[in-house]
Amino acid sequence: xLIKNGWVLTTxxxxxxxxxxxxxxxxxxxxxxxxxxxxxxxxxxLPGLVNTHTHLAMTLxxxxxxxxxxxxxxxxxxxPREMNLTPEDCYYGNLLGSVEMxxxxxxxxxxxxxYPDQAVKAVKESGMRAxxxxxxxxxxxPERAGHMLQAGLQFMDTLRTESRIDTSFGPHSPSTCSxxxxxxxxxxxxxxxxxxxxxxxxxxxxxxxxxxxxEKPPIEFxxxxxxxxxxxxxxxxxxxxxxxxxxxxxHGVKVLHCPSSNLKLANGIAPVASMIKKGICVALGxxxxxxxxxxxxxxxxxxxxxxxxxxxxxxxxxxxAVKIATENGGTAxxxxxxxxxxGFLADIILIxxxxxxxxxxxxxxxNVVYAANSSAVDTVIIDGEVIMExxxxxxxxxxxxxEKAREHAYDLVxx
Amino acid sequence: xLIKNGWVLTTxxxxxxxxxxxxxxxxxxxxxxxxxxxxxxxxxxLPGLVNTHTHLAMTLxxxxxxxxxxxxxxxxxxxPREMNLTPEDCYYGNLLGSVEMxxxxxxxxxxxxxYPDQAVKAVKESGMRAxxxxxxxxxxxPERAGHMLQAGLQFMDTLRTESRIDTSFGPHSPSTCSxxxxxxxxxxxxxxxxxxxxxxxxxxxxxxxxxxxxEKPPIEFxxxxxxxxxxxxxxxxxxxxxxxxxxxxxHGVKVLHCPSSNLKLANGIAPVASMIKKGICVALGxxxxxxxxxxxxxxxxxxxxxxxxxxxxxxxxxxxAVKIATENGGTAxxxxxxxxxxGFLADIILIxxxxxxxxxxxxxxxNVVYAANSSAVDTVIIDGEVIMExxxxxxxxxxxxxEKAREHAYDLVxx
Numbered sequence: 001x002l003i004k005n006g007w008v009l010t011t012x013x014x015x016x017x018x019x020x021x022x023x024x025x026x027x028x029x030x031x032x033x034x035x036x037x038x039x040x041x042x043x044x045x046l047p048g049l050v051n052t053h054t055h056l057a058m059t060l061x062x063x064x065x066x067x068x069x070x071x072x073x074x075x076x077x078x079x080p081r082e083m084n085l086t087p088e089d090c091y092y093g094n095l096l097g098s099v100e101m102x103x104x105x106x107x108x109x110x111x112x113x114x115y116p117d118q119a120v121k122a123v124k125e126s127g128m129r130a131x132x133x134x135x136x137x138x139x140x141x142p143e144r145a146g147h148m149l150q151a152g153l154q155f156m157d158t159l160r161t162e163s164r165i166d167t168s169f170g171p172h173s174p175s176t177c178s179x180x181x182x183x184x185x186x187x188x189x190x191x192x193x194x195x196x197x198x199x200x201x202x203x204x205x206x207x208x209x210x211x212x213x214x215e216k217p218p219i220e221f222x223x224x225x226x227x228x229x230x231x232x233x234x235x236x237x238x239x240x241x242x243x244x245x246x247x248x249x250x251h252g253v254k255v256l257h258c259p260s261s262n263l264k265l266a267n268g269i270a271p272v273a274s275m276i277k278k279g280i281c282v283a284l285g286x287x288x289x290x291x292x293x294x295x296x297x298x299x300x301x302x303x304x305x306x307x308x309x310x311x312x313x314x315x316x317x318x319x320x321a322v323k324i325a326t327e328n329g330g331t332a333x334x335x336x337x338x339x340x341x342x343g344f345l346a347d348i349i350l351i352x353x354x355x356x357x358x359x360x361x362x363x364x365x366x367n368v369v370y371a372a373n374s375s376a377v378d379t380v381i382i383d384g385e386v387i388m389e390x391x392x393x394x395x396x397x398x399x400x401x402x403e404k405a406r407e408h409a410y411d412l413v414x415x
Numbered sequence: 416x417l418i419k420n421g422w423v424l425t426t427x428x429x430x431x432x433x434x435x436x437x438x439x440x441x442x443x444x445x446x447x448x449x450x451x452x453x454x455x456x457x458x459x460x461l462p463g464l465v466n467t468h469t470h471l472a473m474t475l476x477x478x479x480x481x482x483x484x485x486x487x488x489x490x491x492x493x494x495p496r497e498m499n500l501t502p503e504d505c506y507y508g509n510l511l512g513s514v515e516m517x518x519x520x521x522x523x524x525x526x527x528x529x530y531p532d533q534a535v536k537a538v539k540e541s542g543m544r545a546x547x548x549x550x551x552x553x554x555x556x557p558e559r560a561g562h563m564l565q566a567g568l569q570f571m572d573t574l575r576t577e578s579r580i581d582t583s584f585g586p587h588s589p590s591t592c593s594x595x596x597x598x599x600x601x602x603x604x605x606x607x608x609x610x611x612x613x614x615x616x617x618x619x620x621x622x623x624x625x626x627x628x629x630e631k632p633p634i635e636f637x638x639x640x641x642x643x644x645x646x647x648x649x650x651x652x653x654x655x656x657x658x659x660x661x662x663x664x665x666h667g668v669k670v671l672h673c674p675s676s677n678l679k680l681a682n683g684i685a686p687v688a689s690m691i692k693k694g695i696c697v698a699l700g701x702x703x704x705x706x707x708x709x710x711x712x713x714x715x716x717x718x719x720x721x722x723x724x725x726x727x728x729x730x731x732x733x734x735x736a737v738k739i740a741t742e743n744g745g746t747a748x749x750x751x752x753x754x755x756x757x758g759f760l761a762d763i764i765l766i767x768x769x770x771x772x773x774x775x776x777x778x779x780x781x782n783v784v785y786a787a788n789s790s791a792v793d794t795v796i797i798d799g800e801v802i803m804e805x806x807x808x809x810x811x812x813x814x815x816x817x818e819k820a821r822e823h824a825y826d827l828v829x830x
Contacts, residue, residue, distance in 0.1 A: 062774075063781035067729045100771045263721040264785070266728040293785035294772060303718065306678040313681040314482045356515045357709060359477075359817045360824030366478035370679070370708035375790035402774045409775030 001384060002032060006040025006350065008340050009047070009322070013364060018045060020346040023163070023384040027342055038379065038386075042354055044364055046322070047338045048107025048347035048382065049297040050329020053197075053235040053256035053285025055113040056122075057085075057093030059100065060409040061290035070203045070265045078290060082114065084415045089408045090115040094122035096405035097295055099398050102126065103391065104296040104374030107347040107382045110233065110256070110285070110333055112170040112197050116155060123165055127387045127395040129347060131333050132159075133170030133197040136185060138177045145181055153188065164383050166335070168195035168233070173202075174218055175210060179225045186227050193231075195334065200234035203267045207239050219244040228253055233332055235285060238262050238270045245271070245278055254281045254332035257324070259303045260294075261287035272324075273308045273315040283332040284325045298374040301325050305369055318369035350379035416799060417447060421455025421765065423755050424462070424737070428779060433460060435761040438578070438799040442757055453794065453801075457769050459779055461737070462753045463522025463762035463797065464712040465744020468612075468650040468671035468700025470528040471537075472500075472508030474515065475824040476705035485618045485680045493705060497529065499830045504823045505530040509537035511820035512710055514813050517541065518806065519711040519789030522762040522797045525648065525671070525700070525748055527585040527612050531570060538580055542802045542810040544762060546748050547574075548585030548612040551600060553592045560596055568603065579798050581750070583610035583648070588617075589633055590625060594640045601642050608646075610749065615649035618682045622654050634659040643668055648747055650700060653677050653685045660686070660693050669696045669747040672739070674718045675709075676702035687739075688723045688730040698747040699740045713789040716740050720784055733784035765794035 001020040008016040010028060017032040018025060058078075065077035090113065101109060108129035111119045116132045123130045134152035138145035156167040169185050171177040177185070182198075189196045201207055201218060210218045219240060222228050230252025237248070237255045248255065257270055275282050284304065286295045301321045308315040330338030337347045351358065351368065355376040358367045380388035387395055416435040423431040425443060432447040433440060473493075480492035505528065516524060523544035526534050531547045538545045549567035553560035571582040584600050586592045592600070597613075604611045616622055616633060625633045634655065637643050645667030652663070652670045663670065672685050690697050699719065701710045716736045723730040745753030752762045766773065766783065770791040773782045795803035802810055 060775060061777070062786055063776075063778035066778065066781050066785070067732055069728045073728075096771060096774060103771065260721060260785075263724050264728065266724050266726055268725065289786070293781060294788075296772075296788065299714075299717065299788070302714065303721070306675060306718070309678050309681050310683065311681055313484045313488075313679065317482055354814070354817055356511060356518065356813065356817055357711075359511060360475060360821045361478075362476070362824065362828065363478035363481065366481050366708060370481070370675075371477055371704070373709075373711065373714070373788040373790060375788060398771065399769070402769055402771055406775045409777065413777065 001036040001038065002034035003038045003040050003045055003348065006043045006045035007353065007364065008045040010340055018340060018348065020384050023345055025340060025342055025344050025346050028340060040350055042352060043350040044353055044368070045340060046349050046351065046368070047326040047340055048349050048380065049105050049325045050283065050333065050338060051101060051106045051109040051286055051295065051297055052233065052283040052329050052332050053258055053287060054097070054109055054111055054295060055288035056097040056109065056111045056119055057090035057113050057115070058288030058290040059097040059295065060089060060093040060405060060412055062293045064290060064413060070267060071205065073265060073291070081412060084412060085114055087115045087118050089412055090118040091121060092401065092405040092408045094119050095126070095396060095401045097289065098122055098126040098128055099393065099396055099401055100295045102128065102380050102388050102393060103377070104298055105349040105377035105380060106295070106297050107349065107380060108329065108333065108335060108337055110168070110197060120159065120165060125395060127382050127385055129164045129335065129337070129382055131166045131168050131195060133168045135170045135172065136177065137172040138181045142178070142181065149185065149188070156192065156194065168197045170197045173199040174222060175206065179227070182227050183225060186229065189231055190229070195231050195233050197233045198235065200237055201239050202236040203265070204239050217241070217244060219247050223247050223251065236262065236267070236270065238267045240271065245275055245280065249278045249280050254283060256285045256332065257282050257304060258285045258287040259307055260300060261291040264291055269307050269310070272304060276320065281328050281331050282324055283328040296374050297325050298372060301369050318363065318366040321369045322365055346381055346384040348381040349377050351376045352378050416451040416453065417449035418453045418455050418460055418763065421458045421460035422768065422779065423460040425755055433755060433763065435799050438760055440755065440757055440759050440761050443755060455765055457767060458765040459768055459783070460755060461764050461766065461783070462741040462755055463764050463795065464520050464740045465698065465748065465753060466516060466521045466524040466701055466710065466712055467648065467698040467744050467747050468673055468702055469512070469524055469526055469710060470703035471512040471524065471526045471534060472505035472528050472530070473703030473705040474512040474710065475504060475508040475820060475827055477708045479705060479828060485682060486620070488680060488706065496827060499827060500529055502530045502533050504827055505533040506536060507816065507820040507823045509534050510541070510811060510816045512704065513537055513541040513543055514808065514811055514816055515710045517543065517795050517803050517808060518792070519713060520764040520792035520795060521710070521712050522764065522795060523744065523748065523750060523752055525583070525612060535574065535580060540810060542797050542800055544579045544750065544752065544797055546581045546583050546610065548583045550585045550587065551592065552587040553596045557593070557596065564600065564603070571607065571609065583612045585612045588614040589637060590621065594642070597642050598640060601644065604646055605644070610646050610648050612648045613650065615652055616654050617651040618680070619654050632656070632659060634662050638662050638666065651677065651682070651685065653682045655686065660690060660695065664693045664695050669698060671700045671747065672697050672719060673700045673702040674722055675715060676706040679706055684722050684725070687719060691735065696743050696746050697739055698743040711789045712740050713787060716784050733778065733781040736784045737780055761796055761799040763796040764792050766791045767793050
């Protein structure tokens with residue numbers, strides 16, 4: 001495949017051709033020749049966006065419970081519905097979420113939810129790239145948690161040879177998993193070279209309660225237990241002291257920032273600009289659509305950048321925002337994605353520069369972050385395959401999925 | 416015209432037909448019959464969104480100067496460019512902005528910028544509804560300001576009989592206009608039943624400097640001078656004490672809230688939830704695309720609502736957000752728009768419910784505010800005329816406008 005004559009984001013924006021062989025970018029240059037040419041002369045060529053924290057099947061619960069805080073939201077709305085989830089619900093929730101992600105330029109995601117086999121099934125069909133976490137929670141029942149871990153190991157083993165799918169351990173949080181369990185999980189993760197995907201410092205209340213119970217702030221506690229390593233992907237981290245941020249940096253912990261969800265559940269604004277300044281790898285996530293309520297990383301980039309500017313207009317550039325949503329996502333998830341560069345996997349999106357929102361072109365990346373909405377993405381390439389062309393999905397049947405997902409969603413909340 | 420069988424937002428959402436005769440909604444009911452039928456059976460039928468504060472032609476400066484605070488932004492980037500603006504620049508800037516607004520479901524706007532005759536020209540062509548402010552600033556030169564006011568009165572007079580255009584006085588701010596000048600403007604406005612469109616309390620610095628210079632906080636000062644009346648539309652009001660909000664309420668001043676611009680220029684978050692609680696009419700605006708950087712009120716609704724939830728998840732419902740973006744806009748601009756109701760002007764948008772972002776339908780207005788992006792709008796009706804159908808503009812030639820606007824924008828910054 002040859003993407004011809006586009007404005008390509010490399011270290012800067014330049015008119016280039018991008019050659020793809022199989023799943024991989026083989027050359028970025030000028031006047032390249034080849035077959036399967038995609039004319040990108042009116043397009044911006046960006047790495048696909050990476051959604052590093054979501055609960056994809058929760059798309060079925062989009063808009064089900066707004067206007068309540070995290071604890072109440074979980075206890076009174078989400079958990080009761082999740083009790084009744086079926087694998088088929090999850091399958092259609094995953095497909096609906098996949099449609100939404102692809103159409104908004106996301107090419108890779110990191111999921112954590114019930115029935116992870118259904119996420120796998122959806123990913124195989126959609127052509128997306130993903131890291132699927134096996135969800136783990138102890139809830140004071142170590143025996144059951146031990147069985148879950150065994151099932152997780154088996155799940156990972158069956159997916160060992162999948163090309164677009166990696167797996168990770170998904171211990172829910174340090175509240176629902178004991179320190180011993182977390183260490184056991186981390187031990188397996190180290191042996192298998194897998195990520196550990198966990199919720200951390202989502203709400204102020206949570207941090208306070210944990211600190212009281214363990215006589216140490218959570219991040220300090222997790223450090224002293226030996227849990228924090230560079231395979232830990234910590235979602236949220238809204239509230240953290242300077243000292244805690246230094247700890248995350250020391251151990252190479254990745255932060256998965258979810259600004260919409262954090263505001264919507266009144267958890268606050270994560271200090272992303274400070275994290276970046278300290279050299280922490282911050283990547284972007286949408287969280288589930290039940291608390292966002294979209295899976296659109298364009299909306300997330302915009303919100304992240306604007307929020308960091310609350311007190312300082314220079315706190316985050318649009319270039320930095322795009323890097324967080326692409327390259328840092330690749331770094332966090334340990335896939336060679338997020339850059340348009342020889343040797344990187346061919347996860348690429350094309351944005352139509354003729355869109356009114358992309359006009360004028362004083363600063364094209366500024367347009368991407370602040371002005372464009374995701375409908376400006378017209379072509380999506382994942383692993384060297386064209387997954388969307390002119391906004392039409394080639395792997396999934398959008399209309400059927402929307403219909404089926406709606407039925408399942410309706411049934412789920414009325415079951 | 417008959418909009419048949421849509422989910423119509425009245426006091427609640429209901430399956431209804433909407434009959435339009437000429438420019439006006441004549442009936443909202445069931446099983447209505449008529450000609451020019453629009454099948455809305457898969458659509459949500461909402462009032463058109465109202466952008467109550469923008470500088471439309473500034474769309475030419477989108478992305479020209481990010482990452483700087485208000486004062487520097489104006490002094491070092493915007494004002495030097497504005498010195499070189501031509502009427503033709505403004506014309507194409509206005510057209511580009513109009514394309515963007517219509518395509519994102521905005522049917523009416525309130526503009527304040529140089530060469531207001533060019534905004535008028537664009538509005539006549541686009542079919543939009545607008546209140547065009549005549550821009551006024553004194554800058555210590557009362558004689559010149561007097562001439563400007565005379566020119567403004569003449570401008571208003573020539574547009575007296577236009578059907579979709581109203582005019583307002585646009586004294587820039589209490590810093591650039593003396594108290595005497597503001598009172599003179601207000602006096603004319605009262606006589607002509609016109610709005611006064613002004614910037615107020617945009618940055619903390621501004622409030623502090625004004626308070627020092629006048630020995631009173633600006634809103635108290637303007638009250639004691641007799642300027643504040645219910646025709647005053649105050650853009651921004653980011654920083655205001657409880658006492659100042661009470662003053663705004665007492666005099667029926669309308670607040671034009673611009674959340675993106677306020678964050679992007681590091682001015683902060685306006686206390687909208689408190690304003691609403693006090694009974695102040697808050698409407699929504701994008702500000703100019705040079706400080707937003709889009710004119711998309713869907714993005715603005717989402718941001719407004721999420722920001723109000725920073726500390727309280729119940730601070731603003733999606734229903735309230737939609738009301739602010741529609742009905743309150745009508746109230747602020749004194750047009751009979753913003754509701755789907757007999758006797759209201761037919762400014763109506765149709766949103767495709769089959770869009771993945773609108774699925775499932777646990778709460779359709781929640782989907783509108785949090786999940787949808789503006790590309791879900793597929794039909795736009797203004798003053799009883801279909802202006803956009805299936806996302807194709809019927810009054811403006813999108814491709815030509817994008818091309819011409821780009822040329823003018825490039826030329827403007829290189830002139």
